[in-house]
Amino acid sequence: MDAKQMFGSLATQEQPPTTVDVNRAMAAGRAVRGRRRAAVAGTTAVITAVVAAGMVHPWVRKDDVAVSATPSVTPSATPSATPWPxxxxxxxxxxxxxxxxxxxxVPPLLMWVSDAxxxxxxxLCEIGPNGSSCSGFRPIPAKEFARTQGKLRRVDVWFGVxxxxxxAVTAVTRDxxxxxxxxxxxVSPGIGLWSVEYPPGAAMRSLVFTGAKGETLQRIAL
Amino acid sequence: MSPDEEYTAYVTGRLSWLRKIAYPLCQDWHRADDLVQTAITRLYVKWRQARAADDLDAYVRVMLIRVFLAEQRGGWFSRVRLTSAISHQVPVESGDRDLAMDVNRALAAVPPRQRATLVLRFHCDLSVEQTAQALGCSTGTVKSQTSDGLATLRSMLDTPKSRLAPTEDR
Structure with missing residues (x-):
């Protein structure tokens, strides 16, 4: 018996009823396609958000002039106080x-909320010019509207929840x-994240948080 | 005809052929069904590319072989039975059954990649070049895998060298 005959003997064996289900394969295949589409859409959304935010958000320059950044896909071409992380x-x-x-x-940071x-x-997790970190925070009390979570070292940025x-959030300098x-x-149910990048060396007096109609909701002295 | 209808028509028509390739790879009809189920699921995901292929059968065959080899690389704990109902083996003639058992035992002793090479070469009647293309390796590798696989089969079946397929390709 040669190898071909041997395999031939296997092929001529009567097959038992199959349990292969074409409809199940189609359903599973659709699920795989859906997951892939969702993953691609998610990645695209993050990239788009990062690029769009860089292009649209007012970006404070070193000379203390708030400008809308020139639309550019190259991050380094965007005028900014902090080098693009x-x-x-x-x-x-x-x-x-x-x-x-x-x-x-929230330039120059990417931030998100995670379970502690x-x-x-x-x-509150952030990644930016100084690397990344996560720090715990408790729910904001009923009387308050916002809280500072920290200030970046060597970079003039305050951030919080x-x-x-x-x-809106605005920083007010001493002058x-x-x-x-x-x-x-x-960003997470009921939670927003903010950052303020201020001119290097400027003495900050406070942060002002305003509501939908521009009314002042809270001031935080710095 | 919609792509889904085309897919259903193709798979339904080729199911028996796919099982006949899968069975010598794993020597178990239930596992063969699992392999085929996984392969046709992947085929559905890639149906747009697959239907544009020059040789759809070759495309699906490669898919099936890769599913088998990938399953071998994974641990036993990662193997999933895709079926809930288990069918019973159809009884075969006792002479055939003995032969089939011997062949299955011998094939089980052949390492998976060599087994896949033997199945492609002797069961699917592919040339060395076609087998190399399907497995993504060189023709030299196919020849050595064939030779080694046949040697294992010979030793398991106690068949003299001259009686099992010649290895003049090497």
Whole structure:
């Protein structure tokens, strides 16, 4: 018996009834296609958000002039006080502390909210010019609307969390100048994330959080 | 005819052929069904590219072989039975059954990649070049895998070298 005959003997064996189901394959295939589409859409959305935010948001220059950045796909071509971060380690950080909701682009940071290992706390994770970090925060009390979470070292940026009632954030310098910040609402249910990048060396007096009609909701002295 | 209808018509018509390729790879009709089920699921995902292929049968055959080899690389714990109902083997003549059992035992002793090479070469009647293309390796690798696989089969079946397929390709 040669090899062909041997395989031939297997082929001539009567096949038992098959359990292969074409409809199930189609359903599973559709699910795979859907997951791939969702993954591609998600990645595209994040990239688009990052690029669009860089192009549209007012960007404070070193000379303290708020400008709309020139539309450009090349981040380095965008005028900015802080060099465009590379967001190195973003994937790793996101894997360790998965976002609970959206990822906000609040220049120069990418921020998101994640579940904290401590009860009744959430993590605010950020990645930017100084690398990445996560720090816990408790729910904002009923009387308050926003809270500072920290200030970046060597970079003039304050950042924090705000309730959804907050529609804008502005920093006020000691000499009375106003520096607009960037706020992304609804990052996680009821939570917005903000950042303010102010002119290097400027003495900051306070942060002002305003509502939908421009009314002042809260001031935080710095 | 919509793409889904085309897919259904093609798969329904080629199901038996696919099972006949899958069976010598794994020597178990239930596992063969699992392999075929996974392969046709992947085929559905890639149907747009597959239907444009020059040789759709070759495309699907490669898919099936890759599903088999990928399953071998994964641990036993990652193998999933895709069926809930288990059918019973159809009884065969006792002489055929003995032969089939011997062949299955011998094939099971052949490493998976060599087994895939033998199936493509002798069951699917592919040339060395076609087999190399399907497995994504060189023709030299196909020849050596064929030779090694046949040697294992010979030793398992106690068949003299001259009686099993010649290995003049090498």
């Amino acid at each position: 590379t967001y190195e380690g973003f994937a790793e950080r996101k894997k360790q502390t998965p976002p609970k909701g959206k990822i906000a682009y 290992p401590v009860k009744n706390q959430l993590f 705000a309730k959804d009632a907050v529609h 009375g100048r106003k520096v607009p910040g960037v706020l992304t609402r609804g």
